[in-house]
Amino acid sequence: MRDAEKTIGNLIDKQSVAFISSVDYEGFPNTKAMLPPRKREGIKYFYFTTNTSSMRVAQYRENPKANIYFCDKRFFRGVMLKGTIEILEDNTSKEMIWREGDTLYYPLGVTDPDYCVLKFTAQTGRYYSNFKSEDFVI
Template sequence: MKNAENTIGNLIDKQGVAFISSVDGDGFPNTKAMLPPRKREGIRTFYFTTNTSSMRAAQYRDNPKACIYFCDRRFFRGVMLKGTMEVLEDSESKEMIWREGDTMYYPKGVTDPDYCVLRFTAAEGRYYSNFKSETFEI
């Protein structure tokens, strides 16, 4: 892959779904489909919204090891990013990714105590395309 950031960034930006994985208390992976990240900084840092009271937020607080996956079904290619997930509840993070219409999920608005931000920071990735996989550092 010539330019990982462009190739992978373009793949990610075209997907309507992101898959995030956490580790449960028994050490098993748990994967969930989510709306795409609200914001990304290159292919290292991604921001998602979720409920503070969610099972996923609790799992990330207990064990920050995480992975996110994006799949381009049309061209049968995808990318897995491994790293850590932080649960952020500060007003600056919440305001940064808040969007009009979010009150459908968080009725009390941007200050809703059940609204938080998940910040994923990638350490490495694995890209699959043309029946080949390659691992890359971030």
């Protein structure tokens, strides 16, 4: 694919939902819809907000393997990125993606112990468009 980072980045930036998967304690995939990443660096690094006390965080602490998926339903195309998740709880990371209104989810503010950042690092991907799929390495 020519200019994969630009094509995939544009697709990602236009989505209002991200699908994120973890592996549970029995080895099964668990997928959930989340708000889109608060920040991305190319198509390699993605930053999401979540609750430290969540089941998903517990799963990532046990097994950091993950994937994220973005779907453009209008044009029936999508991208799956495979990689790993880190749980970031330092103030610098939390402040980096904090937004006004986040106290709705984290009432104690940016230092709320139940607020953390999921940093996804992509290693490979698969892009689907025009009735064909293409694998790529990041």
